[in-house]
Amino acid sequence: MSKGMVLKLEPYLSKKIWGWEKWVLSCHEDGKSTVKEGIYKGQELSKLLGCGNDFPILNKIIKAEDTLSVQVHPNDAYAKRVENANGKTECWYILEAKEGATLVSGIKKGLNKEKLRQIIKEDKLEEYLERIYIKRGDFIYIPAGTVHAIESGVKLIEVQQNSNITYRLHDWGRGREKHIEKSLDVIDYEGKNKGGRIESFVKLETPYFKVEKITVKSNFIDIVNESFHSYTVISGEGIIKANKNQMNLKEEETIYISKGTEYVLEGNMELLKSSV
Numbered sequence: 013m014s015k016g017m018v019l020k021l022e023p024y025l026s027k028k029i030w031g032w033e034k035w036v037l038s039c040h041e042d043g044k045s046t047v048k049e050g051i052y053k054g055q056e057l058s059k060l061l062g063c064g065n066d067f068p069i070l071n072k073i074i075k076a077e078d079t080l081s082v083q084v085h086p087n088d089a090y091a092k093r094v095e096n097a098n099g100k101t102e103c104w105y106i107l108e109a110k111e112g113a114t115l116v117s118g119i120k121k122g123l124n125k126e127k128l129r130q131i132i133k134e135d136k137l138e139e140y141l142e143r144i145y146i147k148r149g150d151f152i153y154i155p156a157g158t159v160h161a162i163e164s165g166v167k168l169i170e171v172q173q174n175s176n177i178t179y180r181l182h183d184w185g186r187g188r189e190k191h192i193e194k195s196l197d198v199i200d201y202e203g204k205n206k207g208g209r210i211e212s213f214v215k216l217e218t219p220y221f222k223v224e225k226i227t228v229k230s231n232f233i234d235i236v237n238e239s240f241h242s243y244t245v246i247s248g249e250g251i252i253k254a255n256k257n258q259m260n261l262k263e264e265e266t267i268y269i270s271k272g273t274e275y276v277l278e279g280n281m282e283l284l285k286s287s288v
Contacts, residue, residue: 017273021046023073024043036244038057068173069221071286073167073244076163076164081188086157086177105284108167110164113163117159141161171223228280229280235275240287242267248263252275
C-alpha cells in the first residue's frame with residue numbers, strides 16, 4: 013500500500029447469543045474488514061495489505077446485551093504449540109456501561125490448577141471470580157492468562173492480538189462447549205501478568221501493541237513511523253487530512269493509515285489510537 017493512504021473501514025459484524033461484535037480492524041480469516049469508501053471501496057483490508065493472520069492486531073467494538081462466557085486466552089507459546097495460532101492479550105476501553113455495571117477480571121487469590129478444577133467440578137466457580145465496577149472511559153488490561161468476562165449492559169472497544177482463540181470456563185448454563193483442561197493449563201493463577209483496570213489511562217504499551225487515547229480540541233498532527241496507525245472515534249466528530257485529501261470522521265468509525273503518512277486530525281473528538 014502506498015505512502016499517504018488513509019482508509020475508512022467497514023467492520024465485519026458477528027452476531028452472538030449475548031449481543032454482537034464489530035471487527036472494525038481485522039485481517040483475520042474468521043472475519044475481515046473491508047474498505048467503506050473511496051477507490052478501494054468493498055475490498056478486503058487483508059488483500060490490500062497482502063497479509064492475513066500475520067497482521068499483528070484485531071480491533072473490535074463489542075456490545076454485551078447479556079453476559080459473555082467466563083473465559084481465558086492462551087499466551088503465544090501455548091497457542092502456537094496447541095492451536096497453531098497466536099496467543100491473545102487484549103484490552104478494553106469502555107464506551108457505555110449501565111449503572112452498577114461490572115466486569116470479571118481475575119480469580120480469587122490462593123488458587124492453583126487442582127483447586128480450581130475441583131471448584132469447577134462442584135459448580136462453584138462464580139464464587140471465586142473477581143469483579144470490578146466500571147463506567148464510561150475506564151480502561152481494562154486483559155493479558156493472556158487472565159480469567160475474564162464482559163457482563164451485560166456494556167459496550168467497549170477491544171484492541172487485541174490477531175487471534176480468535178478463546179477457552180470457556182463457564183457459560184451461565186447456556187450449554188455451549190467448554191474447554192476446562194486447556195483453561196486450567198493457561199490461567200495466570202498468581203496474577204503475575206498484572207491485568208485489571210489502568211487508572212487515569214493515557215497510553216498502554218505491551219509487547220504486542222500500543223494503545224493511546226487522543227483528544228483533539230482543534231488539531232493533532234502526527235506521522236506514521238510505525239508500520240501503521242489505526243483510530244476508532246470514541247466521541248465527537250472531525251476530519252483527517254493527509255496527502256491533500258480529507259475524510260470525515262464520526263463516532264465509532266475506524267480508519268487505517270499506512271506507514272510514512274503525515275496527517276492532521278481536526279475537530280472536537282476523542283479517539284483510541286492503536287499501533288505496533
